[in-house]
Amino acid sequence: MSQKISIIIPVYNLEEYIAKCLDSVIKQTYTNLEIIIIDNNSSDNTLEICKKYAQKDKRIKIFSQPIKGASNARNLGLENATGDYIGFVDGDDYIDENMYQLMVDALTEFNTDFVICNAYIITPKETKVRIQFNQEKVGKVLTGNDIFENIFSKSGVIWNTLTRRKTIEDLMFAANIGYGEDQLFLFESLKRIQTAVILDKPLYYYLCSREGSVVFSKPNKDSLGFLVVTDEVTNFLLENNLAASAISRAVTSALEILQKFTINYDNPYFEEHLNKIKLLFKKFTLSNSITFFKDKSYSFKKKIIYWVLKISPRLLLFLRTIYKSIKK
Numbered sequence: 001m002s003q004k005i006s007i008i009i010p011v012y013n014l015e016e017y018i019a020k021c022l023d024s025v026i027k028q029t030y031t032n033l034e035i036i037i038i039d040n041n042s043s044d045n046t047l048e049i050c051k052k053y054a055q056k057d058k059r060i061k062i063f064s065q066p067i068k069g070a071s072n073a074r075n076l077g078l079e080n081a082t083g084d085y086i087g088f089v090d091g092d093d094y095i096d097e098n099m100y101q102l103m104v105d106a107l108t109e110f111n112t113d114f115v116i117c118n119a120y121i122i123t124p125k126e127t128k129v130r131i132q133f134n135q136e137k138v139g140k141v142l143t144g145n146d147i148f149e150n151i152f153s154k155s156g157v158i159w160n161t162l163t164r165r166k167t168i169e170d171l172m173f174a175a176n177i178g179y180g181e182d183q184l185f186l187f188e189s190l191k192r193i194q195t196a197v198i199l200d201k202p203l204y205y206y207l208c209s210r211e212g213s214v215v216f217s218k219p220n221k222d223s224l225g226f227l228v229v230t231d232e233v234t235n236f237l238l239e240n241n242l243a244a245s246a247i248s249r250a251v252t253s254a255l256e257i258l259q260k261f262t263i264n265y266d267n268p269y270f271e272e273h274l275n276k277i278k279l280l281f282k283k284f285t286l287s288n289s290i291t292f293f294k295d296k297s298y299s300f301k302k303k304i305i306y307w308v309l310k311i312s313p314r315l316l317l318f319l320r321t322i323y324k325s326i327k328k
Helices: 018-026 046-056 070-080 099-110 145-152 181-192 221-239 243-258 270-282 286-294 300-311 313-327
Strands: 005-011 033-039 060-064 085-088 114-122 127-129 161-164 195-207
Touching: 005 018, 005 046, 005 070, 005 099, 018 033, 018 046, 033 046, 033 070, 046 060, 060 070, 070 181, 085 099, 099 114, 099 161, 099 195, 145 181, 145 195, 145 221, 145 243, 161 181, 181 221, 221 243, 221 270, 243 270, 243 286, 243 300, 243 313, 270 300, 270 313, 286 300, 300 313
Parallel strands: 005 033, 005 085, 033 060, 114 195
Antiparallel strands: 085 161, 114 127, 114 161
């Protein structure tokens, strides 16, 4: 009998998106699925829509989580998962019909604990591939530092992954983190696994422009917490002689935060965010920087952004403002 996959889907007020998401999951060519939906006390028709799908497909299990937050919802999903593998899908996204078949095939072929696929980013203006993986490492078994160098330095999310459940049975999402919990969970997962493989084909469709999305929320204490998590994981990477990976992860996280601001942003957390980013980049030594610049797996653009961030996050905001003005 084929291995069972538990797919955990947290939902909150997603009545416009959840049907497309669930259609893409139940129509998977890989059918041995346990679809766990965690409703975060939705006030729209999300729960009713999910219940209608559950009536048609017995693989769907619905749980209610009165405490809001993706971390609490995913933890409830993990507690109730019985599959051999664990996967995550966000309720406003959707997936390729062959996603889990191809991922299971990779897990079986390489006898590995973990597989990550690429994804499409969907915006109102364009659709583009999310990650530029090192092609020399695609389709090969990764171990040790290679896992962090080629996976964690490129991605800080868990919705495009599939993990052997027994390797993360004791792992939960940090409920006190409202933004960036993906990054920390992925980081802790990769510390537990022995082997991993990259499936470069984009199989996940990530809708990044939805109103109310955490990524595009206003800067607050949660986004400050995201930088604290980034600081913790970069310390680990530096301690394990993974300077290039640490810098890459820091650049990606800083850009995600800075996109929330303009140069004269009127927000009580503005200066605190800039100071945390400044301290984050201050820790990287000249030797760390040289290691990063010599690494050919990182783009020239990312290296220039690192150099500017090293000088001043405020300078990057200023240059970004000029660039956007010219582009208009």
